[in-house]
Structures are given as structure tokens and as C-alpha cells.
Amino acid sequence: QKAFLRNLARGEAYQKDAPGLWDVTFQTAVAQAELESRExxxxxxxxxxxxxxxTPIYIETTRPELLxxxxxxxxHPDDERYKKYFGQYVYSPLFHVKVPILAxxxxxxxxxxxxxxxxxxxxVTDVxxxxxxxxxxxxxxxxxxxxxxxxxxxIESEEGKRIFQETAGKTTFSARKVIVDELRASGDLDGEPTPTKRMTNFYEKGDKPLEIVTSRQWYLKNGGTDE
Structure with missing residues (x-):
């Protein structure tokens, strides 16, 4: 504790919002050693x-509730299909938020x-x-x-605010259904969802996929990159 207080006094300790693996059932942070990858x-x-x-540009996602x-x-920077779009902007469906296309x-x-x-x-790729x-x-x-x-x-558009409030307080699974229904209604869902299986991180004791949530965390400057 004394060492940490010295770090704090010297300006070597600081806080910032950062992502971490979280099990919503056990309400606990999960370390890499506790992870299991399951289909x-x-x-x-x-x-x-x-x-x-x-003009549309299509993505495919298993988590539309995160729109x-x-x-x-x-x-990918070498993908010829998208090279011409790097640096341009598009708007997200439903919420109409302007986002860049990057490599x-x-x-x-x-x-x-x-x-x-x-x-x-x-x-973790998002991170x-x-x-x-x-x-x-x-x-x-x-x-x-x-x-x-x-x-x-x-989210500044009135329609975006309305749709977000439809998902507010819901589980990710319930929110997903709301968003998919809204995407159908808006014409932004191309075809019907197609089944897939993917490797997903679980807590070794858990039965639900881990979420990556943001929390206030302490960091120590080390003379290199702390990010």
C-alpha cells in the first residue's frame, strides 16, 4: 500500500476506463488462465x-444487439473489395451514427x-x-x-433514441431479438439469419459466454506503452 501511495504521489499511477472479461452469472472478472474456448x-x-x-455496404454479425x-x-488492408472505401464514412442502421471504414x-x-x-x-478482436x-x-x-x-x-436521431430505449435494461439475448425485428422493418437486414457455430470464450465454471465490460482500472506507468 505504501509503495502504491508513492506511485500515486509521483503521478505514476493513474485510472482509466478499460475492457475486461466478465462472467455475468458469477459476477466476476475472469483471468486468461480461467478461460475455456467452447463451440x-x-x-x-x-x-x-x-x-x-x-448505397449499402454489408457486414455479417452474430451480435446485432451491439450495433x-x-x-x-x-x-484487411489488402482486401481489394474494400480498399477504395478506406477513409470514407457510413451510417449505422437504426441508430444513424457516422462511423469510418478503416484497415x-x-x-x-x-x-x-x-x-x-x-x-x-x-x-477480443474488437479490443x-x-x-x-x-x-x-x-x-x-x-x-x-x-x-x-x-x-x-x-445516438442523436430520434428514431435511434426510440430503438435504443426498446433495448434498455434487456439481456443481450432479448435485445438481439428487438434489434433484428427493427432491422427487418427498416429493410437493413438482408435475407434471414443463417446458423453458424463459433469458438467462444467461457469462464471455466460458467455456462454463458463471457462479456467484455468496461470498468475503471488502475495502471502504473512503466516507461513504455501502458495502453
Missing amino acids: YPGFYHKVAFRFEDG AACGALIA HKAAEMDKGAGIAMCCTFGD EWWRDLNLPLRSIIQRNGRIVMDTPDW
């Missing part, structure tokens, strides 16, 4: 983001549409993209696994 069923949803003129947390669309080597050209939405946070590309932190999932009650300030 988990889900559905791919082909969803349209739109340019200013209404409100989207900070960017990401494709990152961790994007998988042969997965889904080859372009993905980065939401804070759906998985990597968020850090590397300095994306905004848009957290909407609480530690209880439910969507936050208050509409985030980055």
Missing part, C-alpha cells in the same frame, strides 16, 4: 450500413463479408482494433449482462 451456436445476420447517398456500440467498420491486418478476408463492425466490445485504431469507447453492456438504461449521447 457455441449462433446466427449470422447480414446487415446494411449506408453511405450518405444510401449501438459500433465505432468503425474494419477490413487493420487482423480483419479476416475469408470470414463473412470480409468487413466487420468494431463494437466495444463483442470479442485490439479499438486500441490500435484509437476508436471511441462506446460501452452499452453492464456487468449484469443487460443493456444500459440511459441512451448514449452519440
